[in-house]
Amino acid sequence: MSERRGPTVAIVDNSVFPDVYRPVDHWSRYLDVPWQAFAARRGRLPDPGGFSHIILTGSEASILEREPWAEAEADLAREAVARGTAVLGSCWGHQLLAFALAGDSHIRRAAAPEIGWIPIRLDRSSDLLGPAGERPFTFSLHFDEVCDLPPGEFEILASTEACAVEAFRLRGRPVWGLQCHPEIDVPTGLRSCRDMAERGFKGWEAFLAALARTPRDSGLIHRIVPAFLAAGETDRPRP
Numbered sequence: 001m002s003e004r005r006g007p008t009v010a011i012v013d014n015s016v017f018p019d020v021y022r023p024v025d026h027w028s029r030y031l032d033v034p035w036q037a038f039a040a041r042r043g044r045l046p047d048p049g050g051f052s053h054i055i056l057t058g059s060e061a062s063i064l065e066r067e068p069w070a071e072a073e074a075d076l077a078r079e080a081v082a083r084g085t086a087v088l089g090s091c092w093g094h095q096l097l098a099f100a101l102a103g104d105s106h107i108r109r110a111a112a113p114e115i116g117w118i119p120i121r122l123d124r125s126s127d128l129l130g131p132a133g134e135r136p137f138t139f140s141l142h143f144d145e146v147c148d149l150p151p152g153e154f155e156i157l158a159s160t161e162a163c164a165v166e167a168f169r170l171r172g173r174p175v176w177g178l179q180c181h182p183e184i185d186v187p188t189g190l191r192s193c194r195d196m197a198e199r200g201f202k203g204w205e206a207f208l209a210a211l212a213r214t215p216r217d218s219g220l221i222h223r224i225v226p227a228f229l230a231a232g233e234t235d236r237p238r239p
């Protein structure tokens with residue numbers, strides 16, 4: 001006999017400077033289900049069989065300069081996907097998923113970094129993002145990007161003029177990558193841009209330019225989280 005059990009979420013925290021970037025705070029505020037955080041840079045990763053859903057957060061690190069903890073996280077992503085776990089990667093986590101599932105040739109330095117609130121073009125309808133043709137605004141902050149994913153294995157869900165792969169889904173699996181940061185609201189985004197500009201982070205001029213523009217957030221996070229949590233739910237044996 002079985003019963004339907006609710007989602008349990010592992011948040012893999014990829015932050016490098018937690019006094020500046022706190023992705024667990026950003027994501028957990030939208031979760032109304034049990035969750036647990038794991039600091040990847042400290043060698044702490046979830047048991048891929050212990051959670052129904054895994055969120056791979058962004059990072060100040062570059063996916064092109066991977067340290068051993070990032071390679072270990074790629075192994076985790078591969079095992080989680082093989083088990084049928086629902087996986088959502090944002091920004092660096094999106095790039096890590098592409099690296100883990102498609103290989104090193106599908107990540108690269110972005111020709112034009114996207115920083116601030118940008119419109120993304122929904123190229124394909126999806127429960128996660130919405131109907132094709134919409135152009136919602138969301139926060140973005142990236143210097144690397146995903147590229148040239150094999151069309152037989154991946155569906156491209158969204159793009160921009162500067163980035164051809166703003167969102168993807170692994171075909172037939174509850175696995176998504178988002179280049180944007182939908183979890184970062186306007187106050188948090190403004191604070192992050194100010195902090196990074198004041199500390200002289202790479203691209204500080206772009207942070208100042210983002211601060212000079214009026215922020216526009218379409219609230220995609222309120223569509224993304226429920227759709228993600230609804231995906232991959234299965235009947236599990238009663239303990």
